[in-house]
Amino acid sequence: MTNQVSEVPERHEANTEAPTPDSEQPVPGTRDRWAARGLWxxxxxxxxxxxxxxxxxxxxxxxxxxxxxxxxTLTPQLDGIVFRNELTVDEYAPQARSLADQIAAARTVYPEAPITSVKPPTVASETTQIAFTTDDAPPDYTRTVFVNPYTAQVQGTLTTYGMWLPIRSWFDEMHRNLHLxxxxxxxxxxxxxxxxxxxxxxxxxxxxxxxxxxxxxxxxxxxxxxxxxxxxxxxxxxxxxxxxxxxxxxxxxxxxxxxxxxxxxxxxxxxSELSWTTPSVTTTLPHTDGTTGAPGDPAASADTVLHSAQAAGLQPPMWMKPPAAPGDAWEVYERKRDAPTRFDAVAVDAATGAITDQSRFADWPLTAKLTGWAIDTHMGVLFGLxxxxxxxxxxxxxxxxxxxxxxxxxxxxxxxxxxxxxxxxxxxxxxxxxxxxxxxxxxxxxxxxxxxxxxxxxxxxxxxxxxxxxxxxxxxxxx
Incomplete structure (x- = not known):
C-alpha cells in the first residue's frame, strides 16, 4: 500500500478519531526509554x-x-487480429508440405541468415513460423517468416521477440525498460x-x-x-x-x-545453489568428437527430427531449435504455457533421428514448476483471459x-x-x-x-x- 502516511490530523480538518497507541511518543527522562513503549x-x-x-x-x-x-495486459489479443494474414491460412489441403520445403521457401527471404527456430503449426489453420537471426534485427529479436504449410508460400515476415509478435513485444519492452x-x-x-x-x-x-x-x-x-x-x-x-x-x-x-x-x-x-533451476536437455551428442553432426542445412533433417519428437510424445505448440555447432543435436521443446502446462523437451540426433536426451515436465522439481507458473501468471498467460x-x-x-x-x-x-x-x-x-x-x-x-x-x-x-x-x-x- 503505497505512500501510507502517519495519522496526524490535518490542521484544516477536525480530528474525529480518538488517540490510538500508534501515536504514542517516547517517555523522556526514563531510565529505559524503550520500556514504556510496546513492540508496535x-x-x-x-x-x-x-x-x-x-x-x-x-x-x-x-x-x-x-x-x-x-x-x-490489454494487448495480447491484438496480435491475432492485426496479423491474421501472417498467422492463419484460409484453405487447407489433405496433406501438408514437408518442413524441408517450407524452410526452403523461408530461405528465399533470408538466404544467408542462420535459422533460430522452427515452429510447426499448432492447429490446422496456422502457418509455420521460421525465425532467423539477422544483422538488422534489434538485440534479442528475430525476423520470423510465416509460411503456408500446404502450399509452402510465404505469407509475411515480422520482427518477433521470442514467442511474442510485434504489438505484444512492443508493450512488453515498454513495461520492461521503456524502450530505453x-x-x-x-x-x-x-x-x-x-x-x-x-x-x-x-x-x-x-x-x-x-x-x-x-x-x-x-x-x-x-x-x-x-x-x-x-x-x-x-x-x-x-x-x-x-x-x-x-x-x-x-x-x-x-x-x-x-x-x-x-x-x-x-x-x-x-x-542454482538451491537446485531450483529449470531443467533442460543436453544437446551435445555423446558419440561424436565434433567432426560429425555438423549443423549443415536444417531443411535436410527437420522432418526426421519432427517425427522423432512426435514419436517421443511431444505435442504442439512446440519449437525446434537447429544445432548451434558441430557435434550438437536438435533441441525440440514444448511451450504450452497456459494451464494445463506442458514443457517436455528432447534432443534429437539429426543423422539418425535418435533421442539422445530428454526432460519431462512431470519430473521437474516442484520449485521449478512453481517458479515457472508464477512467472507465467505475472505475464498473463497461465490462465488466459x-x-x-x-x-x-x-x-x-x-x-x-x-x-x-x-x-x-x-x-x-x-x-x-x-x-x-x-x-x-x-x-x-x-x-x-x-x-x-x-x-x-x-x-x-x-x-x-x-x-x-x-x-x-x-x-x-x-x-x-x-x-x-x-x-x-x-x-x-x-x-
Missing amino acids: SRWRPLLLRLHFYGGMFAGPFILIAAVTGLLY GEAGRYYSEVAASWLSVVALGGLAMWISRNRRHGRKRLILPDRHRTPKGSRTRILSWHGTVGIWIVVGLLGLSITGLTWSRFAGDHIAQLR PNQIVLALLALGLITVIVRGYRMWWKRRPTRSGLPTAPERGALTGLRPIEAAIAVAVLAAVGWLAPLFGATLGAFVLGDVIAGAIARRRKRIAS
Whole structure:
C-alpha cells in the first residue's frame, strides 16, 4: 500500500478519531526509554519511514510500471487480429508440405541468415513460423517468416521477440525498460524491489490502525462516517484497496525481480545453489568428437527430427531449435504455457533421428514448476483471459493506491501555502539495540539481493541525515 502516511490530523480538518497507541511518543527522562513503549510503538516509526520513502521516491517508478503493465495486459489479443494474414491460412489441403520445403521457401527471404527456430503449426489453420537471426534485427529479436504449410508460400515476415509478435513485444519492452535499452531496466528494478517493502509496511500499519474496529473496517472503506474528500476518507480507500491487492503486489514484485538486471543475477545464483533451476536437455551428442553432426542445412533433417519428437510424445505448440555447432543435436521443446502446462523437451540426433536426451515436465522439481507458473501468471498467460483481467484489476488498484497516497501527503501540509512534511526522524533510535541491529541486518540482506533497493535506500538515508543536520544547525542559529 503505497505512500501510507502517519495519522496526524490535518490542521484544516477536525480530528474525529480518538488517540490510538500508534501515536504514542517516547517517555523522556526514563531510565529505559524503550520500556514504556510496546513492540508496535517502537517498530511503527521505522515502517512508516520506509513506507514514506518508498511511496514518495519510488512511487513514480511503481506508477509507471503499473500503467505500462496495464497496457501490456490489454494487448495480447491484438496480435491475432492485426496479423491474421501472417498467422492463419484460409484453405487447407489433405496433406501438408514437408518442413524441408517450407524452410526452403523461408530461405528465399533470408538466404544467408542462420535459422533460430522452427515452429510447426499448432492447429490446422496456422502457418509455420521460421525465425532467423539477422544483422538488422534489434538485440534479442528475430525476423520470423510465416509460411503456408500446404502450399509452402510465404505469407509475411515480422520482427518477433521470442514467442511474442510485434504489438505484444512492443508493450512488453515498454513495461520492461521503456524502450530505453539496458539503462531502462533500472526503472523496473527500482519499482519491483521497493514494491514489496512498501506493500508490507503499509499492510502492517493498516492492520494495526484497524485492530480496534474489527474486520469490516479493515477490508471495506468507511464511506459514511468521514467527510467526502477528507484525508481520513482517502486513507480509508487507500488502505482497503491495498488490503485487497497486497498478495498480488507481492507476487508481481518477486517475479518481476527475476527479470531485473542486478537482482535477477542474484536470484539466478540463489536458484542454482538451491537446485531450483529449470531443467533442460543436453544437446551435445555423446558419440561424436565434433567432426560429425555438423549443423549443415536444417531443411535436410527437420522432418526426421519432427517425427522423432512426435514419436517421443511431444505435442504442439512446440519449437525446434537447429544445432548451434558441430557435434550438437536438435533441441525440440514444448511451450504450452497456459494451464494445463506442458514443457517436455528432447534432443534429437539429426543423422539418425535418435533421442539422445530428454526432460519431462512431470519430473521437474516442484520449485521449478512453481517458479515457472508464477512467472507465467505475472505475464498473463497461465490462465488466459481471466489471468489478464486479474492483472488489469491489480494494476488499476495499484494506480489508485499510489494516487491516493500522494493526495494524503499533500493534505498533510501545515498551511495552504506550505509544503507537506515527512514523518519525524529517529526511527532507529526508538528501537532496542538488538531490534535496531535486526532491522539493519534485514535491510542489508534485502539490499544485497536487490542492489538498486539498497542503493536508493542508502541515498534516501544519506539525504535525510544531511537534511536533518541542516535543520538542526538552522534551529541552533535561530535560538
